[in-house]
Amino acid sequence: MNAFASWLLSLAHTLFNPGFCPGDWVWATSAAGALIALVPVLGAVIVAIMRKFTGNTYDAATISVIAVVGLVTVFLVPWLLANGVSASFRAAAAGQPSGLSGAELGTLNRDYCGFIGRQSEYLGGGQNVFETLFYPSGNRLAYGYYLGALIGLPVVTLFFMILQARSAMRRGQKWPGRLLWVPYVLFVVLSSTVEANTAVHLWLGFLPVAILGLIPIALVGPPPWAVINRPRRERNPEPPPRPTPPPQQPPPAPPKKDYAPTALAPAEQLASAPGPVPVPPGSTSNGSERYRRVRRLGHGGFGTVWEAVDNQLGRTVALKIAHAPDRDTEERMRREARALAMVSHPNCVKVYDLVEEPDGLALVMEYLEGQALATAVDGQGPLDDVAAARLWATTAGALAAAHDKGVLHRDIKPSNIILDPGGLPHLIDFGIARSRGDSTMTATGMMIGTPDFVAPEQAAGAAASPASDAWQLAATVSYALSGYPPRGTRESPMAALMAAARGEPASRLPQRSAHARLLIASLDNEPRRRPTLNVIQREIEGWLARAGKSPDGPVTRIVPRNQTSATRALPPRR
Known part of the structure; x- marks a missing residue:
């Protein structure tokens, strides 16, 4: 490696050796430092290119590759080259073989400037870094110079090495980046x-290249969302060998079962299968005797929502009653109840029962006391980054739980997220929720979703998907941060719908928010380019963890219970 370091030093002298103070070989030493700095940049570029194919899959093999690349390119090779360059100068100063040619040694022994003197003595005949810092000569001015150069320059360079690692780890977890900059600390020590x-002089050449090295890493770019969203392949463990029964005895007959549970059936089949909704123990189909209505909470296109009291259990519930109890509406209500009953998440409204009321079929749901997100933003102003992150992470988890059961919400907007008295968000009003593949339960001519918060593909007539739900949630978070829908407001719902169908770009995004880049990606007009809800939840929770905040904290201040005018629960869609 010393021979290679001598060759590197000769190359640096050939490339850059101005014949003025402080000397051609002093300048060549800084050029050698710049060449050494290219090696860690190459390592970061290799990792960035690798993530183009692996995304955020950090298994044992991927972590091992990143660790080896960091150890070799950031520590081992730079450390050997720096020590080799120093050894060449030290040998030249002592008159020993240094790997440099006779002509090069002749110029190395020339004097330059009064404070430099002979270059070979200046570069190879003094104290090393440890001796200079811990055994100073007594000259305070010289010690201050060495202290700033030998400690300050590496510390400033460390900052840009961390930026290189973070740039190589974009759109993913940041902790693997430590495998690229921790070896640099070892190299310095x-x-x-x-x-x-x-x-x-090596550090004077190393620092500019560490700064400029951010450019090629940025040009490589982050891994595409299609790679990040790619499902992980998990190996199914091989089943253990079944014991062989004795040949004399026949195998025992399987026990008879009186009831076969349907919990293992696919969610899509459960949501679309005909038949009544399973009724919890203690409930009754005679709703007029069990549920006593207290007050009307809302009225919309699909039904009326009432606050009611469960006379049997003594709890407050919300009743959603269909306007016209015809067969289509009744079947829609049953499908909605069956779909929602499968979803279990603390930030998603719970479904208790489906009963016959005198004026129609009624869906019995959890009563949520609080105020809508739209009301909170209008009254208290936009949310800050921490509150918006909590809103995004928790609601994304609720939506992901619904998607896992085959349920799409299709109408996510600020008025369909309720903030309870503790400031926690809850996703409500699955009034137009349908299982994937169910396309027969929408009234003719009805517009699915709210124009200001509808995804472009939905407005253009395409079927809803988990990606469209993710777009609507991102639009709601953007509203919470800025107070405006992402495409701005229009003079009429039809104008807003046309703007959505044309895929007009988002013009009212919160540019100064820490979540601006993730919002831009989530509001992409192309569904396949959007990050999935699981990716969003992981990114936001990682940001909260780095900020020292809990993801399950309140979104807004606690709503006083005496503000009954702002109390609402489960309004129907408008």
């Missing part, structure tokens, strides 16, 4: 044996 003056 173990380079204390390098000649002090040589080390100063």
Whole structure:
């Protein structure tokens, strides 16, 4: 490696050796530092290219590759080259073989400037870094110079090495980036044996390349969302071998079962299968005797929502009653109840029962006391980044739980997220929720979703998907941060719908928010380019963890219970 370091030093002298103070070989030493700095940049580029194919899959093999690349390119090769350059100068100063040619040694022994003197003595005949820092000569001015150069320059360079690692880890977890900059710290510490003056000029060349090295890493770019969203392949464990029964005895007959549970059936089949909704123990189909209505909470296109009291259990519930109890509406209500009953998430409204009321079929749901997100933003102003992150992460988890059961919400907007008295968000009003593949339960001519918050593909007539739900949630978070829908407001719902169908770009995004880049990606007009809800939840929870905040904290201030005018629960869609 010393021979390679001598060749590198000769190359640097050939490339850059101006014949003025402080000397051609002093300048060549800084050029050698710049060449050494290219090696860690190459390592970061290799990792960034690798993530183009692996995304955020950090298994043992991927982590091992990143660790080896970091150890070799950030620590081992730079450390050997720096020590090799110093050894060449030290040998030249002592008159020993240094790997340099006779002509090069002749120029190395020339004097330059009064404070430099003979270059070979200046670069190879003094104290090393450790001796200079811990055994100073007594000259305070010289010690201050070495202290700033030998400690300040590596510390500033460390900042840009961390930026290189973070740039290589974009759109993913940041902790693997430590495998690219921690070896640099080891390189700095173990380079204390390098000649002090040589080390100063090596760092003067290393720092600019560390800064410029961010450019090629940025040009490689982050991994595409299609790779990040790619489902992980998990190996199914091989079943253990079944014991062989004795040949004399026939195998025992399987026990008879009186009831076969349907919990293992696919969610899509459960949501679309005909038949009544399973009724919890203690409930009754005679709703007029069990549920006593207290007050009307809302009225919309599909039904009326009432606050009611469960006379049997003594709890407050919300009744959603269909306007016209015809067969289509009744079947829609049954499908909605069957779909929602499968979803279990603390930030998603719960379904208790489906009963016959005198004026129609009624869906019995959890009563949520609080105020809508739209009301909170209008009254208290936009949310900050921490509150919006909590809103995004928790609601994304609720939507992901619904999607896992085959349920699409299709109408996510600020008025369909209720903030309870503790400030926690809850996703409500699955009034137009349908299982994937169910396309027969929408009234003719009815517009699915709210124009200001409808995804472009839905407005253009395409079927809803988990990606469209993710778009609507991102639009709601953007509203919470800015107070405006992402495409701005229009003079009429039809104008807003046309703007959505044309895929007009978002013009009212919160540009100064820490979540601006993730919002832009989530509001992409192309569904396949959007990050999935699981990716969003992981990104936001990671951001909250780095900010020292809990993801399950309140979104807004606690709503006083005496503000009954702002109390609402489960309004129907408008």
